[in-house]
Amino acid sequence: MTIVKDDAMNNESLLAAFQRLGRPKVLVLGDLILDRYTYGDAERVSQESPVIVLRADNHELRLGGAANVCNMLRGLECEVVAAGVVGADAAGADLVGLLETAGVDASLCITDASRPTTLKERFVGRAGARHPSQILRVDHETTDAVAGEIEERLLYGVVNQLDDCDIVLISDYAKGVCTPPILQTLIRHANERGVPVLVDPMKGRDFGRYRGADLIKANRIETETCTGRKIRTPDEAAAAGQELCAALQLESVIVTLDSDGMALVEKGGAASLFPTEARSVYDITGAGDMVLAMLGAAIGSGLSRAEAVRLANVAAGLEVEKIGVAVIPLDEIEAELTAHHQPGVRKILSLDQLARQADELRRRGQRIVFTNGCFDLLHYGHVTNLNEASRMGDILVVGLNSDSSVSRLKGPDRPVINQNERAAMLAALSCVDYVAVFDQDTPLELIQAIRPHVLAKGGDYKAESIVGYDFVTSYGGEVRLINLVDGHSTTDIIRRVAEAQPPRRAAA
Incomplete structure (x- = not known):
């Protein structure tokens, strides 16, 4: 069968669909998994045997499997009930604690003392300037099917939840719950x-x-395995999806096709291909869970399947840009959608967005540089200094004084250019990676949120007097001075423009 390519990915209707997202109540049934990450430097081989030595410097617990779907749904501001099984062990207690901290109702997370909590230990190494890579994963699990009293309690609990739910998601990792x-x-x-x-x-x-x-979301390999069909093209995916709809009495099937996008096949024959956008892919872990979560949030809010797939495509694209599994909040998705209509806005972040992005950049092993200023009447001196700052690391973050902050610092006649336009001009510079507006007299709160590796400021300061010096040096960061360009300042430009104006004639 022939599949139709969807061309509505970047139009305004997608942003309008996003804005119709509600706060549906979602029941998630599936295999609850705990991910334990150990990060460190992996720059040498053991003298005792030919194995990489990981010098651990950070540990992190994250939700995985169906628990990760719950967490991602909370990032999309859904009301969530998690249903599954954990062991009577420390990993189970950690998993339930993380769910509850995220705001998930964990009352249907049943403890089974006969099995361990599914735990995946991931060891992630950094080497030189390269991106961190997972070098080993150790799994603790059993895949035996739940039975007897545990199965009965779980079934009774999920059926009793249905009257209060808008949608049900099943996340089956073949660990015995489903x-x-x-x-x-x-x-x-x-x-x-x-x-x-x-x-x-x-x-x-x-x-x-x-x-x-109603809907099964399967990847290319899963669909091939189930149908026995080889899927090399979107048309072949559509044919396989139609076969699944007929054989399993489904309303629709989504076949995810990696870089080719997603094929949505409806019962009755309609099929559409939703292409992806080119991305810097750092880690595909969690992308499938993100797709399921966004589909659930969208369809549970009453959006069409096509709208849900478009939004899921965007959310999954943001997910693969992260190292490991990460929650993609609504404001990040909205910023991505808005960026299609306002190029450069993707670089302009709120304090919370910037803090999350800084955490991600550190996980990638990238060196963050921070500088700040009013940048009123952007000029040659500004651009030269920003270029110099950008060469001090991998990512340049610019803190920008808000209009009210500039007025307090420079006087009631400033700024000449408002903060939105100043931010947009900074974001248009190739040397600037992110811009954040702050309303305080100093950028200390921003600096504390992003913990830069380098704090850079114009050379007319002494390093010790720069705001943030004590904080940045407390964790081993650097404070560096930028060489000023003589003869270039906003105040001088304003003065020269005023002097160049012809005198006004007196009224007759």
């Missing part, structure tokens, strides 16, 4: 109540357990 009896009973009751069921299936051939669901 048994055929639980799935078929849940799908049947959801259908009776008119509650949509979206499935991210396990790897393998047994998709029959999802029969009757």
Whole structure:
């Protein structure tokens, strides 16, 4: 069958669809996983054996599997109920604690003392100036199907939640929670109540357990395995999707096709291809969970499947730009959508957005430089100094005084250019990676939020007197002076313009 390419990815209707997102209540059933990350430098080989030595300097716990889907839904500001099984162990307590901290209802996270909590330990190494890479993963798990009292309690709990939910997501990682009896009973009751069921299936051939669901989201390999069809083109994906719809009584199938985008196949024959945008891909971990979460948030809010897929494409694109699994909040997605209409706005971030981005940049091993100023009447001296600052690291962040802050510092006649236009001009410079407006008299709050590796300021200051000096040097950061360009200042430019104006004639 022939698939139709969707051309609406960047138009204003997508932003309008995003703005119709509500706060649906989502029930997530699936395999709850805890990810434990250990980061460090991996720059030598052991003298005892030919193995990489990781000098650990940071540890992090993150939610994985169905628990990650819950966390991502909370980032999209949905109300979330998590249903699954954890062990009676420290990892289980950590997992439930992280869910509750994220605002997820964990009352249906049932403890099974006979099995361990699924735990994935990931070791991530940095070497030289290259991006960090995962060098080893150790799994602690059992894949035995839940049974007996545990299965009954879980099934009773999820069915009783249906009347209060807008949508159900099934995140099946084949760790034993999504048994055929639980799935078929849940799908049947959801259908009776008119509650949509979206499935991210396990790897393998047994998709029959999802029969009757509204939508299955499967990747290329999963779809090939289930249908026995080779998928080399979007048209072949559409044919495979149509086969799944007919065989499993599904309303629709989404086949994710990596860099080719996503194919949405509707029962009855309609099929559309939603292309992706070119991205800097750092880590595909979590992209599938992000797609499922955005589909759930969108369809649970009453958006069409096509609108949901477009938004999921955008969210997944942002996800693969992160190292490891990361929550993509609504404001980041909105900024991405807005950037299609206002080039450069992607660089202009709020304090919270900048803090999150700085954490991501550090995970990538990139060196952050921070400088700040009013940048009223952007001139040659400014551009020269910014270029010099950018060469001190990998990423240049510019803190920009707000209009009210400039007025307090420079007087009531300043700024000449408002903060939105000043931010846009800075963002248009290739040497500037991010801009953040601050309203205080000093940028200390910004500096504390992003913890730059280098704090750079014009050479008319002494390093010790620069705002943020004590904070940055306290964790080993550098404070460096930028060489000033003589004869260039906003005040001088304003004075010269005023002097060049012809005198006004007196009124007759």
